[in-house]
Amino acid sequence: MIPARSGTQPRVALFVTCLVDLIRPQIGFAAIRALEAAGCEVIVPDAQTCCGQPALNSGDRDTAADLARRAIAMLEPYDHVVIPSGSCAATMRVHYPEILEHDPEWGPRAVALAARTYEILAYLDEVRGWKPDGVALDATGTYHDSCSGLRELGIKRQPRRLLAAIDGLSLKPLAGAETCCGFGGTFCVKYPAISNAIVAEKATAIDASGADLLLAGDLGCLMNMAGKLNREGSKVRAFHTIELLAGMGDGPAIGEEA
Amino acid sequence: MSSFTDRADIALADRNLKIAVERTAGTAEAKRTIAIDAFPDFEQARDRAAAIKDHVIANLGLYLERFEANAIAAGAKVHWARTADEACEIVVGICKAAGARSVARSKSMLGEEIGLPHALEQAGITRIETDLAEHIIQLADERPSHIIWPAMHKTREQVSVLFKAKHRDPHQEETIAAMAESARRHLREGMLAADVGISGANFLVADSGAVCTVTNEGNAEISLVPPRVHIVTAGIEKIVPSMGHAVHMLRMLSRSATGAALSQYTTFYTGPRRPGDRDGPEEMYIVLVDNGRTTMRETGLAEMLRCIRCGACMNHCVVFRQIGGHAYGSTYPGPMGAVLTPAFDGLAKNRDLPNACTLNGKCQEVCPVRIPLPTLLRGWREKSWREGLEPTSLRTGLGAWAWVARRPALYRAATASALKAMRLMGRGGWLRKLPLAGAWTEHRDMPKPAAQSFMAQYKKGRRS
Numbered sequence: 001m002i003p004a005r006s007g008t009q010p011r012v013a014l015f016v017t018c019l020v021d022l023i024r025p026q027i028g029f030a031a032i033r034a035l036e037a038a039g040c041e042v043i044v045p046d047a048q049t050c051c052g053q054p055a056l057n058s059g060d061r062d063t064a065a066d067l068a069r070r071a072i073a074m075l076e077p078y079d080h081v082v083i084p085s086g087s088c089a090a091t092m093r094v095h096y097p098e099i100l101e102h103d104p105e106w107g108p109r110a111v112a113l114a115a116r117t118y119e120i121l122a123y124l125d126e127v128r129g130w131k132p133d134g135v136a137l138d139a140t141g142t143y144h145d146s147c148s149g150l151r152e153l154g155i156k157r158q159p160r161r162l163l164a165a166i167d168g169l170s171l172k173p174l175a176g177a178e179t180c181c182g183f184g185g186t187f188c189v190k191y192p193a194i195s196n197a198i199v200a201e202k203a204t205a206i207d208a209s210g211a212d213l214l215l216a217g218d219l220g221c222l223m224n225m226a227g228k229l230n231r232e233g234s235k236v237r238a239f240h241t242i243e244l245l246a247g248m249g250d251g252p253a254i255g256e257e258a
Numbered sequence: 259m260s261s262f263t264d265r266a267d268i269a270l271a272d273r274n275l276k277i278a279v280e281r282t283a284g285t286a287e288a289k290r291t292i293a294i295d296a297f298p299d300f301e302q303a304r305d306r307a308a309a310i311k312d313h314v315i316a317n318l319g320l321y322l323e324r325f326e327a328n329a330i331a332a333g334a335k336v337h338w339a340r341t342a343d344e345a346c347e348i349v350v351g352i353c354k355a356a357g358a359r360s361v362a363r364s365k366s367m368l369g370e371e372i373g374l375p376h377a378l379e380q381a382g383i384t385r386i387e388t389d390l391a392e393h394i395i396q397l398a399d400e401r402p403s404h405i406i407w408p409a410m411h412k413t414r415e416q417v418s419v420l421f422k423a424k425h426r427d428p429h430q431e432e433t434i435a436a437m438a439e440s441a442r443r444h445l446r447e448g449m450l451a452a453d454v455g456i457s458g459a460n461f462l463v464a465d466s467g468a469v470c471t472v473t474n475e476g477n478a479e480i481s482l483v484p485p486r487v488h489i490v491t492a493g494i495e496k497i498v499p500s501m502g503h504a505v506h507m508l509r510m511l512s513r514s515a516t517g518a519a520l521s522q523y524t525t526f527y528t529g530p531r532r533p534g535d536r537d538g539p540e541e542m543y544i545v546l547v548d549n550g551r552t553t554m555r556e557t558g559l560a561e562m563l564r565c566i567r568c569g570a571c572m573n574h575c576v577v578f579r580q581i582g583g584h585a586y587g588s589t590y591p592g593p594m595g596a597v598l599t600p601a602f603d604g605l606a607k608n609r610d611l612p613n614a615c616t617l618n619g620k621c622q623e624v625c626p627v628r629i630p631l632p633t634l635l636r637g638w639r640e641k642s643w644r645e646g647l648e649p650t651s652l653r654t655g656l657g658a659w660a661w662v663a664r665r666p667a668l669y670r671a672a673t674a675s676a677l678k679a680m681r682l683m684g685r686g687g688w689l690r691k692l693p694l695a696g697a698w699t700e701h702r703d704m705p706k707p708a709a710q711s712f713m714a715q716y717k718k719g720r721r722s
Contacts, residue, residue: 016712016713020712021673021711021712021713022673022676022677022707022708022711022712023705023707023708024705024708025708025710025711025712025715028712028716029712029715029720029721029722032721032722033722044713044716046666046713046717047666048666048713049662049663049664049666049669050659050663052663054656054659055656055660056636057617057636057639058639058643058648058652058656059636059638059639059640059641059642059643059644059648060640060643060656060660061640061643063656063657063660066660066664067660067663067664070664147616147617147618147619147620148617148618148619150619151618151619151620151622151623152619178620179576179620180576180616180618180620182576182616183616184615184616184617184618185616185617186652187613187614187615187616187617188697188698189695189697189698190613190614190652190697191263191266191577191613191614192697192698192700192701193263193266193267193270193701194266194270194577194580194581194614195616195701196700196701196702197270197580197581198576198577198580198616199701199702200701223704223705224702226705227688227698227702227703227704227705228701228702228703230688230702230703231690231701231702231703246722252687254705255687255688255703255705255706256687257686257687257706
């Protein structure tokens with residue numbers, strides 16, 4: 001991998017997200033690798049926990065606002081904040097300014113942070129103008145567009161552009177790629193039967209794509225789909241897109257022991 | 259009454275329902291996509307449609323009074339109803355004064371909302387549902403499951419069995435044309451003999467006092483022109499300033515609903531029969547219904563009053579596509595119903611509806627009047643949380659998690675022990691069962707978490 005074209009080196013705070021922290025740290029390390037290759041100085045702020053999305057979507061606005069203030073204070077010293085998740089990035093970019101709208105002190109700080117916060121694939125592609133160089137993987141993949149990234153942040157072409165730079169990787173179309181997988185954060189445990197019906201259809205479509213690998217940009221959705229695929233006995237393996245871009249696509253997939 | 263989750267479970271187990279919903283919504287989705295792709299600038303048209311509705315809703319009193327004056331000038335009589343019960347009383351009163359024994363009804367969701375079918379039955383008035391799908395629903399003694407296709411939950415095979423059991427002279431051939439003919443034979447006589455025709459309104463045109471209906475079967479025209487009396491029940495948000503605005507909204511409505519450029523029949527009714535007219539009712543009554551709409555406007559739901567009842571949000575909703583309309587337990591299903599029902603029927607009884615949504619945003623993406631449905635649904639969740647309607651288990655769990663999430667050092671310690679415990683369960687990389695996470699593992703496996711969290715590994719110096 002080669003450094004990207006930018007002259008100055010931005011100081012980037014990596015917010016790994018709670019799921020990556022606990023379930024699949026490799027995504028965080030892949031993010032560091034790719035960001036450094038793209039010419040960033042990567043800092044992992046020590047005080048990070050959760051962006052507050054579960055509270056926001058459960059209607060607990062006070063808790064969401066409280067966690068938002070914490071995150072803003074922690075992340076505002078950096079040039080950019082980069083997150084390997086469309087939904088957590090959308091929480092900071094779209095929803096922090098909303099929930100703090102009427103807070104005279106924190107509202108403007110939320111807006112300022114939102115403008116410097118990015119989902120990692122959009123950041124690498126659009127802000128850094130970076131592409132993986134010398135990364136090879138002989139495989140076929142299929143891409144699921146996670147809803148928050150797609151509809152709140154406009155992430156659609158960026159991951160496909162980045163993946164196209166991997167030698168040997170070809171992408172097959174996924175029927176209903178923009179259809180929700182049924183994860184929905186706490187939705188999947190609040191309404192498990194409905195969530196299951198939705199993800200069962202998604203798993204069928206993924207299998208029917210004929211691809212070896214399922215790729216997406218959000219670990220929650222990936223855990224949901226990969227967990228269903230595995231339960232159904234599918235051979236499709238799942239990775240976060242950043243893992244492939246960082247050259248880690250030859251390692252264990254989600255749910256595989258190292 | 260059964261709970262939302264019970265109804266959803268029943269729906270999920272019903273294979274016929276899945277087939278029926280997929281056939282209709284799947285076709286609607288495909289046809290809408292083609293229609294929107296062929297539209298010159300649909301995004302701009304959506305902006306205009308939303309702006310028209312916002313303008314009217316902000317100036318509702320002005321346009322309603324203008325509509326009333328013009329409708330009266332055209333010879334109609336206008337009534338105002340604050341509540342559903344008031345509206346039904348007015349309609350039943352008009353029917354009784356007209357000595358009506360039977361009424362022909364052209365499909366109206368407002369009629370369903372205010373419970374008009376029930377009110378007519380209570381008054382001993384025979385009701386003939388003239389929309390084909392409403393006819394099916396009436397024969398089956400059920401309630402509509404979709405605002406455009408009330409009988410969406412039934413397959414044509416099920417409808418065939420129903421017609422054979424209930425029609426006087428049912429179809430012999432198993433074709434859709436023969437079944438439609440069977441319904442026509444059954445309905446026509448009653449439609450033409452009805453004393454009163456009752457319709458809703460797709461639009462109320464302020465500058466002419468006209469009432470617009472949209473159908474694909476022509477049943478509105480047959481049930482509204484021959485009877486002596488025509489009664490319209492319409493929500494007050496149905497108003498548009500002029501015919502030009504109505505036509506813009508019609509272009510949005512039919513494409514969003516069915517993918518058609520225009521519905522088969524679009525009729526503007528302006529007053530009753532005038533001297534010299536060859537047909538038409540002698541009397542026309544328009545009942546303008548509030549039923550909570552003014553309150554919605556004042557309580558953060560003004561954007562919901564833009565809704566033109568096209569059904570695109572439910573056709574594209576992953577949850578609706580799995581459970582159909584009846585599981586919502588209300589007149590309006592899907593995303594728009596999940597916003598409206600708590601407003602009409604109370605949040606305490608309906609807190610599941612705004613929660614049973616993945617917030618994926620597809621409904622907002624297809625809404626022709628750009629209603630921010632996910633934002634409005636989140637608004638109901640916030641109200642439910644504030645009012646203490648959310649389950650104790652969720653409040654306790656989320657509270658404990660939030661308390662820890664505010665304390666990074668404690669968070670690291672707590673997650674480290676949780677990881678240790680989870681690592682002890684199951685062999686290989688997947689967990690097939692997990693205590694406290696049965697809702698997940700009942701249906702899918704859980705990838706075994708890392709031995710050490712990212713933050714722990716990073717602190718120890720790992721960098722890639």
